[in-house]
Amino acid sequence: MIRAAALIAVAALCVWSVIAFVQRPLTCNRSLSELRVRTRQTIATGSTYRQALLARKNLTDLRKLEGPCRARVELYVFEAENEDVLGNADAAIDALRRGLNVDQRPELYFNIGTLLVEQGRMDEAVENYTTAIRLTPDDLPNIPSPEAQRRVQERVRQLAARAK
Numbered sequence: 203m204i205r206a207a208a209l210i211a212v213a214a215l216c217v218w219s220v221i222a223f224v225q226r227p228l229t230c231n232r233s234l235s236e237l238r239v240r241t242r243q244t245i246a247t248g249s250t251y252r253q254a255l256l257a258r259k260n261l262t263d264l265r266k267l268e269g270p271c272r273a274r275v276e277l278y279v280f281e282a283e284n285e286d287v288l289g290n291a292d293a294a295i296d297a298l299r300r301g302l303n304v305d306q307r308p309e310l311y312f313n314i315g316t317l318l319v320e321q322g323r324m325d326e327a328v329e330n331y332t333t334a335i336r337l338t339p340d341d342l343p344n345i346p347s348p349e350a351q352r353r354v355q356e357r358v359r360q361l362a363a364r365a366k
Contacts, residue, residue, distance in 0.1 A: 230270060233263075234267070234271060234280070237260060237267075237280050240263075241260055241283050244287055245287060254288060261281065261284050261285070261288075264280055264284065265281075275301045275304050278297045278298060278304070278310075279298070279310070279313075282298045282313065286317065292321075295317050298313055298314045306337075308334040308335075308337035308341065311331070311334035312331065312334040312344070312345075314330045315350065316345075316346060319346065319350055324347075324349065324350060324353070328357060331345055331350055331351075331354045332354050332358060332361070335354055
């Protein structure tokens with residue numbers, strides 16, 4: 203009797219482990235891959251009305267994944283891209299900043315900088331670009347604003363001089 207109870211407990215633990223460590227990550231991978239494709243299709247759509255419809259649908263589905271997939275940076279990147287399609291730059295920046303809580307990826311700082319430049323918030327943009335460029339210096343020529351690029355170069359030089 204005790205053996206049977208122990209065997210049942212071990213079996214239940216095995217099932218729980220498979221669900222927690224295999225099924226959920228696979229579900230996140232599949233869902234995020236699908237949303238990656240849908241987000242790319244949304245951006246490529248010519249009609250702004252159709253873009254808005256698709257972006258709203260994508261955001262609804264992305265928000266459903268925030269619980270189980272919250273440790274995946276892609277979730278926040280796709281959310282930001284869809285918010286940007288809708289013209290919600292502040293919401294896009296917020297999504298990217300939430301992504302930074304998961305992983306300090308330079309492309310997140312870079313994308314935040316780009317959104318801030320579009321809003322005319324140059325000082326904040328320069329700080330984000332500077333963080334990105336310190337992590338990946340080869341991206342400096344990719345900064346879309348010549349003014350921001352110049353200021354980032356100056357800021358990086360200042361930081362290098364202080365470090366010496």
